[in-house]
Amino acid sequence: MGAVVPEPLSRLIEALGQLPGVGPRTAERYAYYLLRADQLKSTKLADSLDQLHAQVTYCPKTFALMEIGHEVSPLYSDPKRDKKLVAVVADPFDIIALEKTNGFLGTYHVLGGLVSPIDGIGPEQLHIKELVKRIDEDKVEEVILATNASVEGESTALLITQQLGDKAVKITRLARGLPIGVDLEYADQITLTHALEGRQIF
């Protein structure tokens, strides 16, 4: 293929093809785009890739992402944030979604995944021990289990509830119900069951 696709280009196509969900055709499209575009675009992307692992790390307390140089995530050290209220999420990017609501002023705890026997992720790979430690250290009063409404999310939530069994802490989870803008007739059965169970006084 060396004659058809020059070696440096096929190396780039191969590297881009490693990204999740990117097949060879998409990788080709990305590479050719970058080749035609101004060199600055490739340089910027290369620089930010070089800096990624060198400058981004996990907060040792909350396991949220933070810039190297901080001792803990600004989302934890911020004095306006209530350390007694902890939202437990699976991935760092779940924090973005919750922060966008502008309605949560507690702190976060990132598990680093969800229990999933198929993917070989057991409870010991998640940051549950560290959560248990935080309960005592920060005198946490409420833990909000903000995991996905999936089988993995539910079983991880259940597992955490068990591990926090002997702590005097309130455990809540995100409400399940109808998402805004969805017609009742299109809602699935399980969502409707949850919506009925969790009905509130109007």
Place this chain on the structure above:
Amino acid sequence: MGAVVPEPLSRLIEALGQLPGVGPRTAERYAYYLLRADQLKSTKLADSLDQLHAQVTYCPKTFALMEIGHEVSPLYSDPKRDKKLVAVVADPFDIIALEKTNGFLGTYHVLGGLVSPIDGIGPEQLHIKELVKRIDEDKVEEVILATNASVEGESTALLITQQLGDKAVKITRLARGLPIGVDLEYADQITLTHALEGRQIF
């Protein structure tokens, strides 16, 4: 957002979001994948990006992609390839598709796009002049117009035919007809019209 997404990560997300068809969510997914993956993956991608513009260029004769250091594309200089037979394609990656057939031993000429008034691409931006020059220089006997079966592909083919009008060269184009494996009832009208017009003795 600096607190929620560390600056180096959001820079990477922004850079990835420049790729064609990549929205913010996909860029986030790519970035987070690279962060979780071994650092080697990011380094490899960054290196290949750095080398892209430095090591890949266009062949001055055929405008195919080639490594810097070659005088012309190996697809042109290869003595086994017939310089008197030229396949005209829109983009360098179209060559890959044709090479995969293993059935073409002529040379290529990359136009660098197709005439498209909407995108502001006129005939003067395409390498048509250079094609005309090659006809004389290489004593080309046949030009195969291998452009897309689209409006842009057809009008570009027509334009080239006009510009080659005074040359004693045979101009052919790729056959239009039923693609292999497609049911007659699902073929569109225009394809069927072409298939009928181009019918061959069995």
